[in-house]
Amino acid sequence: MSNTIKRIGVMTSGGDSPGMNDAIRAVARSCAYYKIPCVGFYRGFQGMIEGDYVEMDARSVRNIISRGGTILKSARSKEFLTAEGRQKAADNLKKAEVDAMILIGGDGTFRGGKIFSEEHNIPVIGVPGTIDNDIFGTHYTIGYDTALNTVVDAIDKIRDTASSHNRLFFVEVMGRDAGFIALNSGVGAGAEEILLPEENLGLERLLVSLERSRNSGKMSSIVVVSEGDKIGKNVFELAEYVTKNLPDYDSKVTVLGHIQRGGSPSCFDRVLASRLCVKAVELLLEGKKDLMVGFVNNQIESCTLESALKEKHDINLDLLRISDILST
Numbered sequence: 291m292s293n294t295i296k297r298i299g300v301m302t303s304g305g306d307s308p309g310m311n312d313a314i315r316a317v318a319r320s321c322a323y324y325k326i327p328c329v330g331f332y333r334g335f336q337g338m339i340e341g342d343y344v345e346m347d348a349r350s351v352r353n354i355i356s357r358g359g360t361i362l363k364s365a366r367s368k369e370f371l372t373a374e375g376r377q378k379a380a381d382n383l384k385k386a387e388v389d390a391m392i393l394i395g396g397d398g399t400f401r402g403g404k405i406f407s408e409e410h411n412i413p414v415i416g417v418p419g420t421i422d423n424d425i426f427g428t429h430y431t432i433g434y435d436t437a438l439n440t441v442v443d444a445i446d447k448i449r450d451t452a453s454s455h456n457r458l459f460f461v462e463v464m465g466r467d468a469g470f471i472a473l474n475s476g477v478g479a480g481a482e483e484i485l486l487p488e489e490n491l492g493l494e495r496l497l498v499s500l501e502r503s504r505n506s507g508k509m510s511s512i513v514v515v516s517e518g519d520k521i522g523k524n525v526f527e528l529a530e531y532v533t534k535n536l537p538d539y540d541s542k543v544t545v546l547g548h549i550q551r552g553g554s555p556s557c558f559d560r561v562l563a564s565r566l567c568v569k570a571v572e573l574l575l576e577g578k579k580d581l582m583v584g585f586v587n588n589q590i591e592s593c594t595l596e597s598a599l600k601e602k603h604d605i606n607l608d609l610l611r612i613s614d615i616l617s618t
């Protein structure tokens with residue numbers, strides 16, 4: 291493997307996701323395998339700006355394979371949005387003799403990485419790590435599978451109590467701009483309705499569907515609501531609206547919140563993070579830059595950061611039809 295890269299830096303940025311530690315581990319271990327020094331920056335771009343980093347060898351990442359969160363911490367850096375902030379980061383990378391970066395995060399992370407690379411000619415490789423799964427160029431992002439399992443497990447528990455009390459539950463899940471978590475957990479947990487940012491199904495349909503559920507003899511109903519659902523009402527307003535229009539329903543609201551971002555990563559996320567990050571290191575050693583690694587049809591592939599940012603990972607709306615059929 292040809293190699294002009296002398297030292298690789300790694301960081302995690304944006305909303306954390308289960309499996310980020312597996313990604314850091316895979317970067318550090320791959321660097322050790324290829325005998326390239328590795329440096330971990332704390333709190334994403336902010337650590338680069340402040341020169342806050344740690345040398346990492348194969349042993350620095352022992353016993354983190356099963357741990358949620360990120361040992362390198364994460365942040366959304368406002369200072370990095372400025373040219374001055376990015377200049378400080380470039381100066382610090384030079385001081386630390388880091389000549390390439392692996393950036394683990396979502397679209398905000400890749401946007402920052404792309405500008406940084408263009409301004410300072412420092413090769414970067416993006417690794418998609420976010421529970422939202424909203425990144426083009428990969429069918430799965432690191433953390434999405436674990437988050438889905440957390441949500442399905444929580445809804446199963448809610449279903450138990452909903453069923454005991456003949457109640458209707460509105461369950462809000464994460465996904466400000468993307469409904470992957472809502473749609474797949476909704477089907478996986480047998481929700482009666484799923485509300486997404488991608489599609490406005492309308493309030494009327496919600497009432498009709500809930501009435502139909504009740505008339506068909508269902509003992510409980512679950513409506514999964516994505517944070518950014520397109521109807522434009524938050525989960526409490528939706529519950530209020532339904533209670534007003536269908537007063538026989540005893541409605542409750544559960545907001546799952548940040549529980550979805552934590553926990554031990556699923557085996558799927560561990561393997562995904564491992565495969566993506568071995569590839570990320572190898573791409574840098576092959577002299578590649580400004581790419582994102584992705585998981586496409588069970589293969590590890592790469593696309594430009596530009597296309598990852600420009601194009602959209604489309605959600606499979608056919609799952610709404612499947613949900614309709616199965617929630618009969």
Ligand code: F6P
Binds near residue numbers: 420421422465466551
């Ligand atoms: O992007 C990941 C995500 O968890 C979104 O689903 C959610 O809307 C957002 O981050 C929450 O961000 P924060 O932790 O900053 O409140």
